[in-house]
Amino acid sequence: MTGISGQVGGALLPLLRAHDVIAADRATLDLGKPERIGDVLDRLAPEFIINPAAYTAVDKAEDERDVAMRVNAEAPGAIARWVQARGVPFIHFSTDYVFDGSGAAPWCETDAARPLSVYGSSKLAGENAIRAAGGNSLIIRASWVYAARGVNFLRTILRLAQERKELRIVDDQIGAPTSASAVAEAVATLISGGQQRFAMSVAKTNGILHLAASGETSWYGFANAIIEGLKARGVPLAVERVVAIPSEAYPTRAMRPRNSRLDLMRMRGLFGGSLPGWRDMLDLELDKLAAELSATRSLPPG
Ligand SMILES: NC(=O)c1ccc[n+]([C@@H]2O[C@H](COP(=O)([O-])OP(=O)(O)OC[C@H]3O[C@@H](n4cnc5c(N)ncnc54)[C@H](OP(=O)(O)O)[C@@H]3O)[C@@H](O)[C@H]2O)c1
Structure with missing residues (x-):
């Protein structure tokens, strides 16, 4: 497994x-050196790869297209060719940012992807490279x-709410905040039945699966829920007001989709039900965060 210092990898390990x-x-x-991946994998000889x-870094990618492409497109392509030649199962991750965010309907796995950003393009190129290689590979598109x-976003809102009286948060991008723990649990379930069951999941999903919490909100709605949840857990905050703003009032280097709703029918078919609602997931993460903060506060100075 790669990405062990990251959110999903760290929760999955x-x-x-x-x-x-x-x-x-x-x-x-x-993964920044895709040309070496085959040799490294030969040496490690994994029987299953999770990537x-x-x-x-969505905004930074606008200025670092080459690196983003190497890591997000060429490297997964190299992994996919390696696994395909050896019959090794492979789980890769992609994103709602492959879509252009038009309309208000949830995006199906089969909908045409039209990324707005370099990051989204690089992730889509990774998906395409994996699909071109074929094999026993599953691409999981997660969101937020x-x-x-x-x-x-959770850690950013915590910091800003401790520092500022007023937060201005985008209210016209809609999606489903999904905890890395929930993604990790779903992945653990997918591989728990062994290689044959996993191959059936790949066949059932045609190799691509949307995975997200139930429900939807905006970044503004998510920020409010975070702040309310932190207050309810006794975390001292400076914030007094959260103001809803349109995307135009918060220009970023990379464009983001307005509509990040993912259609979850395929996921429900595979798991026999939905993942928890985004608020329930948030409660679990806030409990962890509040425990971490109170442990830090009760440490003796120095
Ligand atoms: N975060 C989101 O909102 C979101 C939404 C939808 C989908 N996704 C997708 O879900 C997956 C997991 O995301 P995440 O949020 O867990 O990511 P993350 O927390 O940003 O972690 C990224 C991981 O990738 C590693 N990495 C970066 N460049 C590398 C390289 N050149 N070689 C090897 N490892 C490298 C990092 O290692 P270092 O510590 O060494 O940098 C880190 O462990 C990704 O495919 C992402 O595109 C994320």
Whole structure:
């Protein structure tokens, strides 16, 4: 497994204790050097590959197209060719940012992808390279991933709410905030039945699956829920007001889709039901975050 220092990889690693996991960090398997991947995999000889590693800096990618393409497109393509030749199962991750965000209907797995950003284009190119290789590979498109730890919207809102009286948050991008833990649990379930069951899941989904929490909100709605949840857990905050703003009032280097709703019918068919609602997922992550904060506060100075 790659991406072990990341949100999804970090949440997945402890769930795979029953397996003999090769935790491949960047020093072991550098996705920025796709030409070396075949040799490294020959040496590691994995029997299953899970690849949550990615170039995920959405705005920075606009100025680093080459790196983003190497890590998000060429490297997964190289992995996919390696696994295809050896019959090794492969799980890769993609994103709602492959879509252009038009309309208001949830995006199906089969809908045409038209990315608005370099990041989205690089992730789509990765999907295409994997599909071109064929084999026993599953691409999981997640949306709005966050965790109690790491660099993400939840941690950003915590910091800003501690520092500022007023937050201005975009209210016209709609999606389903999904915890890295929930993604990790779904992946652990998918591989728990062994290679044959996994191959059936790949066949059932045609190799691509949308995975997200139930329900929907905007970044503004998500920020409000975070702040309310932090207050309810006794976390001291400076914030007094959260103001809803349109995307135009918060220009970013990369364009983001307005409509990030993912159709989850395929996921429900595969798992026999939905994932929890985004608010329930948030409650679990806020409990972890509040525990971490109170442990830090009760540490003796120095
Ligand atoms: N975050 C989201 O909102 C979101 C939404 C939808 C889909 N996704 C997708 O879900 C997957 C997991 O995302 P995440 O949020 O867990 O990512 P993350 O927290 O940003 O972690 C990225 C991981 O990739 C590793 N990495 C980056 N460049 C690398 C390289 N050249 N070689 C090897 N490893 C490298 C990082 O390692 P270092 O610590 O060494 O940098 C880190 O472990 C990704 O495919 C992402 O595109 C994410």
